[in-house]
Amino acid sequence: MLYIKCPHCGMRSQNEFSYGGDATIKRPELGKEISDQDWDNFVYNRKSLRGKHWELWQHISGCRQWIKVERDTATHEIFKTLKANEEISL
Amino acid sequence: MTQSFRLKSGGLINRDKKISFRFNGKKYFGYEGDTLASALIANGVHLIGRSFKYHRPRGFFGAGVDEPYAIVQLYRNGETEPNIKATEQELFEGLEAKSVNCWPSVNFDVGAINNFLKIFLPAGFYYKTFMWPKSFWYKIYEPFIRKAAGLGTVSIKHDKERYEHKYEYCDVLITGSGPSGLASAYSAAKNGAKVVLAEDKSRFGGTLLTSDVNIGNQSGKEWADSIVSELKEMSNVTIKNRSQVFGYYDHNMLVMSERISDHLPKTKKYHPKQRLWYIRAKEVLISSGSIERPIVFGNNDTPGVMLSSAAKEYMKVYGVLVGKKPIVFTNNDSGYETAIEFKKNGVDPIILDTRKEPQSEIIDEAKNMNINIKNSYVVVAAQGYKKVKSADIAKISDDKEKLGSVENIKCDCICVSGFWTPTIHLASQSGNKTKFNEKIDAFVPGTSKQNEKTLGAANGIYTLEETLKDSFEKGNQLSKEITNNDNKVSFPNVVEKKSTVHDKFWCVPLPKGKNYKRFLDFQNDVAVSDIEIALKEGYRSIEHVKRYTTLGMATDQGKTSNLNGLQLVSKIENKVVPAVGHTTFRPPYSPVSIGAIVGREVGKHSKPTRKSPMHSWHEKNNAVFVDAGVWLRPRYYKRGEENLFEASKREAKNVRTNVGVCDVTTLGKIDIKGPDAAELLNRVYTNAWLKLPVGKARYGVMLREDGIVMDDGTTTRISENHYHMTTTTAQAANVLSHLEYYLQLVWPELNVNVVSTTEQWAGAAIAGPKSRDVLQKLFPNSDVSNEGFPFMGYMEGDLFGVKARIFRISFSGELAYEVNVQSDNGKFMWEKIMEVGKEFKIQPYGTEALSTLRIEMGHVAGSELDGRTTPYDNSLEGLLSKKKDFIGKRSLSREAFMANDRQKIVGVVPLDKKTSIPEGSHLVKDSNAPLPNPKLGYISASCWSVEHNNPFSLAILKDGKNMIGKKLFVMSPLKNKVIPVEIVSSHYVDPKGERVRS
Known part of the structure; x- marks a missing residue:
């Protein structure tokens, strides 16, 4: 079970969180024309990386904040966590 | 006996x-x-x-x-x-x-x-x-x-029996209370670290209980006892026997199973049988010791053949002889310790040592005791069926390939020692890259991935002095970094007998003309010949050999067989053992009872039970409950001998003719506040929300980004910047997370707050042609006329002194209202509704009648909004705004979503107007077509229409819009039914929706 540092609450066990997928995906702006391919990339296409990965988690049984977590998908090592409004530096 | x-x-x-x-x-x-x-x-x-x-x-x-x-x-x-x-x-x-x-x-x-x-x-x-x-x-x-x-x-x-779970956080977790475990625990505890020391067995001390050593002028056992009693007195130490750490998981979380009552005839009152500990440790010291390995020879599985260390343990710990005519067959000095113990207890053993001329302190002691020692000798085969009766022994050549002439000697047990295998399971589970140690012919922990270190025999250190020194130091060092204390423990004087190197011999060749089974894996019956066959058949990877032969796959996970299996593969393949590699160690180290893993989450405790504030009233009035997610909801209210079908029909009919009341507390409710609340709703829902006036409710549908319907419900504008959203019971939690996601991550510029208020409000739906009469009685001072309080209206009222929110919304398709009061007043509200409704023949109705009412009206619910259907499929396309963008809109213009013959919701009526249609059945054109019969659609919900007094179902049907009036077949292979049906509109009752506006 992972041990995740919530930027708001501190170290908490994984079972307080729910997973939210790739954190680097940006939703296209509302009302803007977008090609089928770009829309598919936003909705469906994910890289399924092995290694470092920025992902979203929600502290669902805690402060209910969405947070950004940099985790190694192979080793589960967590390098950094950010608040929702903090930018990821890749 | x-x-x-x-x-x-x-x-x-x-x-x-x-x-x-x-x-x-x-x-x-x-x-x-x-x-x-x-x-x-x-x-x-x-x-x-x-x-x-x-x-x-x-x-x-x-x-x-x-x-x-x-x-x-x-x-x-x-x-x-x-x-x-x-x-x-x-x-x-x-x-x-x-x-x-x-x-x-x-x-x-x-x-x-x-x-x-x-x-x-x-x-x-x-x-x-x-x-x-x-x-x-x-x-x-x-x-x-x-x-x-x-x-x-x-x-x-x-x-x-009861099983419990416990969460523990500590500085240092130590697994095993042998010399290394005790020493490291002691020095870590002295530095003030929070220590958990776990011992699998009932007695602390590990090998100190059986080895002939002296520490600080005490026997090994006395020293262990004194350390244990000192540790027990320390408030920063948790020391547990009968507790096995069986799994090492991510981020230094280990799981331990504590057997609290298994050793007692009966579990004490209020005690659990077992307790599972989830331990998050800053540092882990693995002191799990080592396990003796067998030497492989013919019929080496015969009862009476056992590990030499076990024979010694039976004598020293239990005062029991495993035999009275023992043979000790060894390739190292450990066998001599067992032989010496036999001799001390008046039994004459014979030692067969595969080594030619070994010399050490222990061997000298055995010689001095006149123990019969045969060097360069091996056991070729054990003889006897249900118990060893004799052993075929022979001299072995220096290159260990040729056997001398075989002689048979009487014995009643053969104690085998093939040297020691470190117990590296936990280290390996933690991700440690193990390495092969040539000196001991075994794998030992190498590079750690997590905060873990391995001590003593588990690390391939087999002398007591070195083990204690290393363990005292590691315990001190790791705890010092955590507590900043440095209380050095003085190192005790250690006396132990010196031993010499072991022989790398592990498998006795077969004598000419004999075909004895030589077992590697004793639990799964895997013999040397099986591995040979697997390799001959082309299996190379040790992982494949393992699965094909089942070597090491029994419940003991090959604790005594792994290494010998590897040695055999490496010998046949002419590779070194590290090149063959070992199979993966996985938790649990040893079997754990399912009860302990499940803990207290059994039966009713497997999930929380949510009850509405009116629950006790329902109970008192013969409600039969049904699980709706974690909620308990009345399914129907039983009268006399009624069954579900009769009761729900009565309840639904009463709504259509008089008035009914339904507990709708379970609906998800989300309070939305802020200047940008309308904008949020406008983006989340498919229809327009910017112009909804205060005091009005609106039905809305929300999509996922992939264009699939996520949920529906009504949202009401309570005041300028304050909205009350309802969701379906099942999706309440998901919708809240969905809103939080967009507010926190996608559109943080929107100034809106959302919070769940599901539990804060109790809700009652009052539905039926006489519902306005009931409402008027509840709120005598409010204008509830059709003009004063029109469809989709909202107002606040005074319910006999209690503040209430009143919504004119309908799920049943009848004239209907929903009244919400604060949860604490829920039962009061309900009783008042029943009281004033009596003269209008009000009846409570449960979820079954609720379903009937919505199905015959063609209102979609969870069975249609199943995560696979679009707005069009549910005939909700009228709610899609063309003027604005919203979540998921772009997906709707993809090709498949616009296909001309897309599935759509329809109504289904059996031609005989009698046969009920099983939910989940398929719709087909020709019931006699050969299998697989092409499926045109499926039945999503079925009921007995109280309006038409015949069965009616909803279905999601391919090209549904052009299928009205067509005749098809419903097929349910599960219920063995074929029913001819007609496709009709999904709105079976009041298709124009006049009643809700009446």
């Missing part, structure tokens, strides 16, 4: 307390402090079971967790449990155990015929033999294999 193999004195058992127990129905006696194994051996019982594949007789091989043979079915306090190791099960008064994997009895076992068929049962024989004909598998092969194989019977009764 006398305990004829019990020594006159010695051991750590309590001879003052005699304990009676039964094995295979026969009564025996042992002492307090015995294991089932030690007590049986004391009584001369060595036949304990039959092997898995060949049904060969099985005795005892070890004295603890590594035991591959002695697995029994245990009976305790009216319960039974399989897969119990006799070597671990502590004796208690009245214990009963039975052999497994034998029929009709352990002495006469029908399956033993497999032993004579063994040439037909080679490696992979299950894969080869039972492949065809295919039909034989279910009827013949599988039932036969099931009966013949297996390791006991699982009870199908409800387990009355």
